[in-house]
Amino acid sequence: MLCRRLILALAFTSAATFGGAAFAQDQSIVVASTTSTQDSGLFGHILPLFKQKTGIDVKVISQGTGQALDTGRRGDADVVFVHAKAQEEKFVAEGFGVARHPVMYNDFILVGPKSNPAGIKGSRDIAAALKTIRDKQVPFVSRGDKSGTHSAELNLWKLANIDIARDKGTWYREIGQGMGAALNTASSMNGYVLSDRGTWISFKNPGDLEIAVEGDKRLFNQYGIILVNPARHPHVKKELGQKFIDWVLSPEGQKAIADYKINGQQLFFPNASAQGA
Amino acid sequence: MRAPSSELPIAIEGVSLRNRDVTIIDDISLVVTSGPPTIVIGPNGSGKSTLIRLGMGLVAPTSGRVSWGGRANGGERCAMVFQRPVMLRRTAAANVAFALRPGERNHRARVAALLKQVGLADLADRPARLMSGGEQQRLALARALARDPEVLFLDEPTASLDPASTKAVEDIVQTIAAAGVKIVMATHDLGQARRLAGDVVLLMRGRVVERTAANAFFAQPATPEAAAFLRGDLII
Amino acid sequence: MPDSASALSLVLGGDPTLYAIVRLSLIISLSAALLAAILGFPLGAYLALARFPGRAFLTVLVSAFMGLPPVVVGLAVYLMLSRSGPLGFLNLLFTPPAMIAAQTLLVLPIVVALTRQTVEDLWIEYRDELTAMRVGPLRRVVTLLWDARFSLVTAFLAGFGRAAAEVGTVMIVGGNIEGFTRTMTTAIALETSKGDLPLAMGLGLVLIVIVVVVNALAWSARRVGEVRAG
Numbered sequence: 029m030l031c032r033r034l035i036l037a038l039a040f041t042s043a044a045t046f047g048g049a050a051f052a053q054d055q056s057i058v059v060a061s062t063t064s065t066q067d068s069g070l071f072g073h074i075l076p077l078f079k080q081k082t083g084i085d086v087k088v089i090s091q092g093t094g095q096a097l098d099t100g101r102r103g104d105a106d107v108v109f110v111h112a113k114a115q116e117e118k119f120v121a122e123g124f125g126v127a128r129h130p131v132m133y134n135d136f137i138l139v140g141p142k143s144n145p146a147g148i149k150g151s152r153d154i155a156a157a158l159k160t161i162r163d164k165q166v167p168f169v170s171r172g173d174k175s176g177t178h179s180a181e182l183n184l185w186k187l188a189n190i191d192i193a194r195d196k197g198t199w200y201r202e203i204g205q206g207m208g209a210a211l212n213t214a215s216s217m218n219g220y221v222l223s224d225r226g227t228w229i230s231f232k233n234p235g236d237l238e239i240a241v242e243g244d245k246r247l248f249n250q251y252g253i254i255l256v257n258p259a260r261h262p263h264v265k266k267e268l269g270q271k272f273i274d275w276v277l278s279p280e281g282q283k284a285i286a287d288y289k290i291n292g293q294q295l296f297f298p299n300a301s302a303q304g305a
Numbered sequence: 306m307r308a309p310s311s312e313l314p315i316a317i318e319g320v321s322l323r324n325r326d327v328t329i330i331d332d333i334s335l336v337v338t339s340g341p342p343t344i345v346i347g348p349n350g351s352g353k354s355t356l357i358r359l360g361m362g363l364v365a366p367t368s369g370r371v372s373w374g375g376r377a378n379g380g381e382r383c384a385m386v387f388q389r390p391v392m393l394r395r396t397a398a399a400n401v402a403f404a405l406r407p408g409e410r411n412h413r414a415r416v417a418a419l420l421k422q423v424g425l426a427d428l429a430d431r432p433a434r435l436m437s438g439g440e441q442q443r444l445a446l447a448r449a450l451a452r453d454p455e456v457l458f459l460d461e462p463t464a465s466l467d468p469a470s471t472k473a474v475e476d477i478v479q480t481i482a483a484a485g486v487k488i489v490m491a492t493h494d495l496g497q498a499r500r501l502a503g504d505v506v507l508l509m510r511g512r513v514v515e516r517t518a519a520n521a522f523f524a525q526p527a528t529p530e531a532a533a534f535l536r537g538d539l540i541i
Numbered sequence: 542m543p544d545s546a547s548a549l550s551l552v553l554g555g556d557p558t559l560y561a562i563v564r565l566s567l568i569i570s571l572s573a574a575l576l577a578a579i580l581g582f583p584l585g586a587y588l589a590l591a592r593f594p595g596r597a598f599l600t601v602l603v604s605a606f607m608g609l610p611p612v613v614v615g616l617a618v619y620l621m622l623s624r625s626g627p628l629g630f631l632n633l634l635f636t637p638p639a640m641i642a643a644q645t646l647l648v649l650p651i652v653v654a655l656t657r658q659t660v661e662d663l664w665i666e667y668r669d670e671l672t673a674m675r676v677g678p679l680r681r682v683v684t685l686l687w688d689a690r691f692s693l694v695t696a697f698l699a700g701f702g703r704a705a706a707e708v709g710t711v712m713i714v715g716g717n718i719e720g721f722t723r724t725m726t727t728a729i730a731l732e733t734s735k736g737d738l739p740l741a742m743g744l745g746l747v748l749i750v751i752v753v754v755v756n757a758l759a760w761s762a763r764r765v766g767e768v769r770a771g
Contacts, residue, residue: 058635058716058718063734067731067734067735071719072719085720085721087635087716087718087720087721087722088718088719089635089716089717089718090717101625102623102624102625102626103623103624103625103629104623104624104625104634104635205734206734207734208733208734208735208736209733209734211736212733212734212736230735231735231736232735232736232737232738232740233736233737233738234736261624263624263632
């Protein structure tokens with residue numbers, strides 16, 4: 029008798045939970061974005077505003093850029109929102125996305141130990157700084173995960189005329205994880221790491237790290253948003269997804285992005301109307 | 306429904322049972338017919354238990370054959386009680402109900418009657434595993450009776466019990482025998498054999514040494530080995 | 542969740558986000574353990590009692606799969622449920638039911654292996670009596686499973702423990718979506734990666750307490766049952 033009651037209760041709870049969830053899915057979209065964007069807390073700020081306006085639930089899967097684009101390719105997300113322009117344009121060119129729109133930018137910074145082992149603190153030349161790090165073989169942490177940040181980092185080594193694949197030694201640590209993990213690792217091994225400003229500002233465990241290099245124009249980090257192509261994946265929620273994209277690009281959405289601050293500092297700079305961004 | 310065929314006579318023909326290179330039963334031929342209880346006695350290791358298990362069909366002979374009422378696979382109306390009964394993790398009544406044949410599984414009255422027959426009527430709702438050794442053995446008897454057997458095998462059922470419980474079990478066995486059930490029982494207790502036997506089978510080292518009616522056996526054993534056994538000598 | 546609040550004050554303050562996460566974790570892991578039990582108990586008993594060619598191999602395989610890496614299970618289920626995968630039409634990816642299914646797969650070998658061992662041991666004890674009473678194969682399975690019920694509680698708890706503790710499977714299959722598929726373990730992973738280690742540790746302690754409570758409840762139920770049934 030007790031057994032029967034227990035089973036009924038369980039069935040009821042499951043039905044309620046999953047029934048509820050199934051219903052909620054009707055007014056929801058899946059957005060594949062990056063761990064650094066998620067970790068910065070931006071979504072926690074802007075998504076409730078979007079939901080309030082449209083009633084649409086935005087479910088954010090945060091992965092590395094490579095994985096986020098792959099999720100889009102598979103049709104497991106409705107919208108892709110990452111920061112790797114070249115990869116994004118390839119995504120659209122291959123027919124997986126409808127179109128790419130610039131949304132906002134933040135910048136990368138080179139973070140390193142307060143003890144300044146490479147002697148580059150305060151520099152505004154990222155290429156020179158990286159060269160010094162390589163020459164002095166100071167510990168450097170790379171995300172190594174095909175993310176937007178990783179792509180940017182590899183790009184910067186190139187700009188510094190360094191063949192990092194050839195020149196990396198034990199001082200260059202590829203950890204294959206997200207921005208938070210990379211900062212943790214750099215903190216614990218007194219090394220340098222390239223980070224986006226957003227994650228850095230909201231990072232809770234800075235230890236002995238501080239900003240070593242910033243302000244170089246080459247540290248610019250542009251975000252783009254793409255609707256997954258419904259021609260490729262018919263089940264994609266194109267109306268709801270487009271609504272989200274439209275809102276993010278609208279003055280209202282752009283203002284919401286600009287309003288997001290941590291410790292009084294603005295993290296993201298909306299530039300949806302910028303040409304060639 | 307056709308009438309169930311009889312399990313008797315149980316014919317054990319030229320049966321040997323070997324386990325690797327140890328011979329437990331050595332070329333035994335024996336027939337069990339209806340009538341008073343057949344008691345199997347003998348020293349430890351003589352093969353009593355194994356013989357009982359062969360008769361019940363729990364184990365197959367290495368050579369020779371066993372048949373029940375002329376059939377190669379019988380035993381449907383045989384039941385067995387072991388030296389240490391295994392109680393199911395439920396009440397006494399539930400244990401008995403478990404053993405009932407498929408048609409009668411819910412027959413509360415039958416369960417109650419069986420429990421009464423073995424003197425466990427007021428322990429019907431006691432968890433069987435919490436009962437004493439003697440009570441469990443009586444419950445095992447009730448379980449065996451639940452199958453309405455024609456033949457009841459018992460393998461040293463009172464070897465682990467105190468005298469009072471032993472008497473209780475023996476009384477039940479007597480009653481069952483009087484009701485027409487054929488009893489085949491192994492025991493190492495000569496007194497018990499004297500009390501219960503209709504005929505006696507003496508086993509030594511896997512062979513039948515002697516098989517006679519009880520009175521004749523105890524008064525005047527035919528073989529010297531039997532005589533030595535009755536005297537209480539250690540038979541090596 | 543508030544960044545600077547400690548986990549304890551969240552619990553005591555009845556933070557709704559935390560409770561939602563705890564509730565989801567419990568629902569998923571308990572459901573997975575329950576499903577694994579429903580499927581695994583009969584499978585384990587069958588494996589213990591049946592004799593067929595390849596039985597030894599299957600036993601070893603099941604035992605080995607007790608150590609299936611959660612990430613691998615998660616990845617395999619993800620590939621199955623992805624819209625580009627064979628079961629994509631079910632539209633289950635990144636939902637709690639998918640997480641339950643994946644955890645059930647993860648935990649099933651544990652339940653089967655432990656059940657098999659328990660029933661096999663019990664069969665040795667029960668074999669004579671059940672054979673003498675001419676109990677058929679199906680009834681043997683039912684009888685042994687019921688009589689082994691207290692040991693099977695342990696098997697269930699082992700399954701639940703593994704499910705509640707793992708992060709690889711639910712992370713990949715669920716996506717750690719805030720408000721929908723964020724469980725305690727994925728939340729801990731997230732807070733760690735954000736560098737909020739005190740919060741992550743606090744959540745970890747809450748998770749441990751919950752698992753201990755579930756175990757304590759199951760243990761008491763078992764003890765009460767054992768005392769009553771012997």
